[in-house]
Structure formats: structure tokens, C-alpha cells
Amino acid sequence: MEITKLSEWINSSSRTVFLGGAGVSTESGIPDFRSENGIFKALEKYGRSPETLLSHTYFELRPDIFYRYYRENLLVTDAEPNPAHYGLAKLEERGKLSAVITQNIDGLHQKAGSRHVLELHGSIWRNYCVKCKKAYGIDAIRNSSEVPRCECGGMIRPDVVLYEEPLPWDVFEEAEREVREASLLIVGGTSLSVYPAAGLLEYFRGDHLVLINRSVTAYDSMADLVIREPIGEVFSKSVC
Numbered sequence: 001m002e003i004t005k006l007s008e009w010i011n012s013s014s015r016t017v018f019l020g021g022a023g024v025s026t027e028s029g030i031p032d033f034r035s036e037n038g039i040f041k042a043l044e045k046y047g048r049s050p051e052t053l054l055s056h057t058y059f060e061l062r063p064d065i066f067y068r069y070y071r072e073n074l075l076v077t078d079a080e081p082n083p084a085h086y087g088l089a090k091l092e093e094r095g096k097l098s099a100v101i102t103q104n105i106d107g108l109h110q111k112a113g114s115r116h117v118l119e120l121h122g123s124i125w126r127n128y129c130v131k132c133k134k135a136y137g138i139d140a141i142r143n144s145s146e147v148p149r150c151e152c153g154g155m156i157r158p159d160v161v162l163y164e165e166p167l168p169w170d171v172f173e174e175a176e177r178e179v180r181e182a183s184l185l186i187v188g189g190t191s192l193s194v195y196p197a198a199g200l201l202e203y204f205r206g207d208h209l210v211l212i213n214r215s216v217t218a219y220d221s222m223a224d225l226v227i228r229e230p231i232g233e234v235f236s237k238s239v240c
Ligand code: ZN
Pocket: 129, 130, 131, 132, 133, 134, 150, 151, 152, 153, 154
């Protein structure tokens, strides 16, 4: 019933935008380090919360431990896209979807074939030297044992937004524009409790807002449709 409604809106919408969070990737087996379990595991093993381990301050203070945690929890490179990623890529190919805005850093949307992906928190696939800015691929991180170093001696870091760091302004601005111009906004796999996803909703002026999330969000009452099913299933049924 709800999925039929979603398909109808997708078909009739002139401009659809998708905004997604960690829940999109958990169905591909990528653990959410912000989940209760993720926080528990970090505290147990490192004596610190993910928020501390992945902060700018901690990265500068203890890059060795930062990288240990990062490699174990964020550097997931063998995951495969799920039906949500593929459904979105298909919609873009048909000219139905103008952008995917994501808080995820795993590159799975691109792997599924999406082209216009706005990564609010960066990507594990891009890395650079903090000193000379030389760009590195993922192997620079994967193939080094401790702290990865550039030829110039500088530290290589992932192009990922750490806690305490600002979002990439140009990406955020583009995301804001996409949301403002969308007639259908589908928000999935996020509880909308974290900035900036929640903030982006404020810009929406279109016809229909759809929320796909397993749990209740603060924005449920604002939505025209709320779907509680797993997001992969929703997309495999609504996009064929
Ligand atoms: Zn360098």
C-alpha cells in the first residue's frame, strides 16, 4: 500500500532527491559505529567513544590509535551495494532522480552506478597528504601498517569529515539547492537526529516528503508518507 504510493509519486515526480544515512549501508553489512553496539564496542576496546576516536583533536594527538580504529571500523572496502543503492542508480539513469545526498563515506552509491552523489561526510576512497596535499587512493591507507605517510614525510589522511571539523561547504550548498528544488524528497536510513540531515529538510518546498526508517524520527509528523520496512526491500519493490 505505502510502497504503491511511493512508486506513484516517483513516477509522477519531476525532480526527486534522495537523502540517506547509515541505515542505507547497514543492509550492505557496513556496521554503524554510531549505533549503540558500535559505541559499546569502542568503549570496551579503546576506552573511548567513536566521537572521541574520530575527532580532529584525537587524530592529531594519537594518529596511531585513530588509524587502528579507522581501519577496523570505517575502512570497509569489500561491501556490495544493496537493492536501495541499485534502485537509486536506476532512477538516475532513467532521468528520475537528480541527486543522492549521503552521510555515508563508503562509496557504495557510486559502486552501484550513481553519478550525482553528494557526500556530506567525504569518502574513504579519497585520501591526501596533510602537508603537500598530494592525493592518494585507498591503497595508501590499506597497505600501510601504522600511520600512512606521504613521500614528503607528511601524514596521509582520509578525505572524511571528522568530529569538530566543518562539512565541505560547496557540497552542503549543492545539497541544499537540490533539496530546495526537489518535488519529491525521499529520506532513508537516518533517524534525522544528527546535523546536517535534519537541517536540510528545512529547505524542502516540494510536494511530497517520504521517510523510510525502521524507528520513529522527530520528523515523522512532517512527512506525507512514513515507511517502516527495510530500505532495500522498499526500493526493490518500488523501482523495478
Ligand atoms: Zn606530502
